[in-house]
Amino acid sequence: MCSSREGAILDLITALLLVVIGVFSGFLGGMLGVGGGVVVVPILVLFFGLDTHEAVGTSLVMIVFTALSATLAYQAQRRIDWKIGIIGAFATVPGAAIGAYATKFFSSKSLAIIFGVTLFFVAAAMLRRSFRSATKQERQITIKTTNYLLLRKGVWRRRIVDATGKIFEYDANVYYGLALLFLGGLASGFLGIGGGLIVVPILAAVVGLPMHLAVATSMLTMIFTSISGVSTHIMLGNVLIAYAVPLVIGVMLGAQVGARAARRLRSLSLEMVFAVALLGIGALLIISQL
Numbered sequence: 001m002c003s004s005r006e007g008a009i010l011d012l013i014t015a016l017l018l019v020v021i022g023v024f025s026g027f028l029g030g031m032l033g034v035g036g037g038v039v040v041v042p043i044l045v046l047f048f049g050l051d052t053h054e055a056v057g058t059s060l061v062m063i064v065f066t067a068l069s070a071t072l073a074y075q076a077q078r079r080i081d082w083k084i085g086i087i088g089a090f091a092t093v094p095g096a097a098i099g100a101y102a103t104k105f106f107s108s109k110s111l112a113i114i115f116g117v118t119l120f121f122v123a124a125a126m127l128r129r130s131f132r133s134a135t136k137q138e139r140q141i142t143i144k145t146t147n148y149l150l151l152r153k154g155v156w157r158r159r160i161v162d163a164t165g166k167i168f169e170y171d172a173n174v175y176y177g178l179a180l181l182f183l184g185g186l187a188s189g190f191l192g193i194g195g196g197l198i199v200v201p202i203l204a205a206v207v208g209l210p211m212h213l214a215v216a217t218s219m220l221t222m223i224f225t226s227i228s229g230v231s232t233h234i235m236l237g238n239v240l241i242a243y244a245v246p247l248v249i250g251v252m253l254g255a256q257v258g259a260r261a262a263r264r265l266r267s268l269s270l271e272m273v274f275a276v277a278l279l280g281i282g283a284l285l286i287i288s289q290l
Contacts, residue, residue, distance in 0.1 A: 021039070022254060041115060
C-alpha cells in the first residue's frame with residue numbers, strides 16, 4: 001500500500017501543523033498512556049487525506065518515540081512497574097505483528113470504522129468503571145521503602161515507591177491479564193494506537209495496578225509493542241516518512257509535558273479524562289465514514 005506521497009517533501013505550513021499535532025498527541029499520550037495514536041490516526045485520515053492504512057503505519061512510528069520519551073519521564077518519577085511491564089511486552093509484541101499484517105485484508109473505510117467503534121466501546125467501559133469507583137479510595141501511604149515481589153497463589157504482591165516517597169501497594173493478577181494484553185498488542189498493530197488504549201484498562205482493571213502506575217507501565221510496554229507493529233507496517237509500505245518526522249519532533253516534546261501533568265491529576269480524574277477524550281474522537285471518526 002505504498003503511496004505516491006511517501007517520498008514527497010511537505011511544505012513548511014503542513015510540516016509545522018504536524019509538529020503541533022505531534023506536541024498535542026504526545027501530551028495526551030504521555031498523560032494518559034495511550035501513545036497519541038488515538039488523536040493522530042483520525043486527524044491524518046480526516047484532515048490530511050491519508051489512507052487509513054498509511055495513517056495507522058505512520059502513527060506507529062510516532063508512538064515508538066512517544067513511548068521512549070514518556071518512559072524516561074515516568075522513570076524519573078519512579079512510577080513504572082518494570083517487572084509487569086516487561087512481562088506484558090511478551091504478550092503484546094506478537095499481537096502487534098499479527099495485527100499489523102491483518103490490516104492488508106481490510107479496506108481503508110472499514111479500518112477507520114473499526115477504529116472508531118473500538119474507541120467508543122473502550123471509552124464507555126472506562127467511564128462505567130470510573131463512576132463505579134467514584135466512592136472508593138486508593139490505598140496510598142507516604143513513607144520510603146523498597147519495592148518487593150512476592151509470588152503467592154498466582155498473585156504478585158507489589159509495593160512501588162515513587163520519587164516523592166508515595167507508596168502504591170496492590171496485588172497484581174499477572175496471569176489473568178496476559179491473554180488480554182495480547183489483544184492490546186493486536187490493537188496496536190491493527191489500529192496504530194500503540195496498544196495503550198487496551199493495555200491501560202487491562203493493567204488497571206484486570207492486573208490491578210493503580211491508574212497512575214498503569215499509565216506509566218503501559219508506556220514501557222508500548223516501546224516494544226510499537227516497534228513490533230511498525231516493522232510489519234514498513235514491510236507493507238504503510239509508513240510515510242515525510243509525515244512521520246515532524247510528528248516525532250512534536251511528540252518528543254509533548255510526551256515529556258504530558259507525563260509530568262499526569263502526576264498532578266487524581267487517579268479517578270485521569271481515567272475520566274482518558275474516557276471522555278476517546279468518546280469524542282471515536283464518535284467523530286465513525287460519523288465521518290458513514
